[in-house]
Amino acid sequence: NAGxxxxxxxxxxxxxxxxxxxxxxMKGHSHVYWYRQLPEEGLKFMVYLQKENIIDESGxxxxxxxxxxxxxxxxxxxxxxxxxxDSAAYFCATQTSGFNEKLFFGSGTQLSVL
Amino acid sequence: xxxVKQNSPSLSVQEGxxxxxxxxxxxxxxxxxxxxxxxxAEGPTFLISISSIKDKNEDGRFTVFLNKxxxxxxxxxxxxxxxxxxxxxxxxxxxxxxxxxxxTTLTVKP
Numbered sequence: 001n002a003g004x005x006x007x008x009x010x011x012x013x014x015x016x017x018x019x020x021x022x023x024x025x026m027k028g029h030s031h032v033y034w035y036r037q038l039p040e041e042g043l044k045f046m047v048y049l050q051k052e053n054i055i056d057e058s059g060x061x062x063x064x065x066x067x068x069x070x071x072x073x074x075x076x077x078x079x080x081x082x083x084x085x086d087s088a089a090y091f092c093a094t095q096t097s098g099f100n101e102k103l104f105f106g107s108g109t110q111l112s113v114l
Numbered sequence: 115x116x117x118v119k120q121n122s123p124s125l126s127v128q129e130g131x132x133x134x135x136x137x138x139x140x141x142x143x144x145x146x147x148x149x150x151x152x153x154x155a156e157g158p159t160f161l162i163s164i165s166s167i168k169d170k171n172e173d174g175r176f177t178v179f180l181n182k183x184x185x186x187x188x189x190x191x192x193x194x195x196x197x198x199x200x201x202x203x204x205x206x207x208x209x210x211x212x213x214x215x216x217x218t219t220l221t222v223k224p
Contacts, residue, residue, distance in 0.1 A: 004157070033212070042120075042203060042216035043158070056211060091157050102148060103212060105157030 003027065005074075006092050006106035014114050019079040021109045023092030031096065032075045033103065034067060037089045049075060082113045117141045118206050120215035128223055133191040135218050137204035140185065144206035144213075149178060149189045152201045152217070161202070162189070194222045 003026035013019050025032055030051050035043040045059040049069040060067065064082075069075040079086055089110050093103035119138045127133045135149075145166040150158035164171040164178045164187075171178050177190045187204055201217045 006157075035214070043214040045211055045213065048211060058211075093157075099210070102160035102163060103150075103158075105150075105159065107155070107157050 004029075004092060004094050004104050004106040006090075006109050008109060009107065010110045010112070012112045012114065013082050015083055016081050019082050019086070019111055021077040021079075021090050021092075021111070022074040023077070023094075023106055024074040025092075025094035026104055029094035029096055029104070031094060032069050033093045033095075034075075034077050035091045035093065037091065037108075039088070043091065046077070079111075082111075084113045087111055087113045116216075117144075118204060118213045118215040120202075120204060120218050122218050123216070124219040124221070126221045126223065127194050129196055130193045133189075133194045133198065133220055133222065135189040135191075135202050135204075135220065137187040137189075137215055138185060139187065139206050141206070141208060141213075142182075142185065143208045146207040147178070147180060147187050148205045148207075148212070149176075150203045150205060150214075151198075152203065158203055191220075194220075196222050196224050198222050 005024040032049045034046040037043050047060050047067045048056040064080045066078045089108045091108045092106045117140050148163040149161040151161045152158040162173050162176045162178050164180050169180050179188045199222050201219050203217045204215045205212045
């Protein structure tokens with residue numbers, strides 16, 4: 001996991017607040033994926049981004065969730081007006097090419113909504 | 115509609131014995147398969163992979179087998195060690211996206 005940096009590791013929000021999760025890819029990686037893991041479940045694909053472009057957001061809820069990967073800086077997953085059901089571990093994964101190859105994961109952000 | 119399934123949520127084996135973790139998939143377009151290992155409070159780490167043109171790939175104690183006709187993937191760990199205790203996820207690639215199973219928790223008893 002060394003190299004893919006996610007912060008914060010733990011984030012506590014009250015219902016209705018906004019959550020911003022950050023992911024800095026490994027050096028040389030320009031493809032970013034966000035996954036969500038609900039308790040007792042597997043990793044569910046949310047969104048795939050390259051620099052300044054959203055390639056596939058088919059796993060993102062239609063409302064309140066957005067993601068970006070700007071030209072400079074980390075990728076951001078934003079959740080507006082959080083609800084208790086958003087409580088989960090959110091993992092970012094990166095790779096060099098976007099084709100069939102392994103993903104490098106960050107350590108995740110554990111979001112808790114009170 | 116879960117395209118990648120790991121039907122055994124947990125598996126317990128004795129140290130030194132073989133661990134066999136299974137994975138089934140439904141989408142015949144998947145063309146690359148991977149296994150990841152995850153410890154608590156950490157992100158998954160890559161373990162081993164296999165292309166759809168092969169039926170076996172080996173790396174030390176880890177071997178992955180692919181049966182395309184049955185749409186079935188398995189990971190063999192021989193011999194199993196206590197440090198192998200973790201959650202194992204299988205994943206399948208298609209169209210630039212990796213789909214994961216729900217994971218199998220492996221416990222290796224000393």
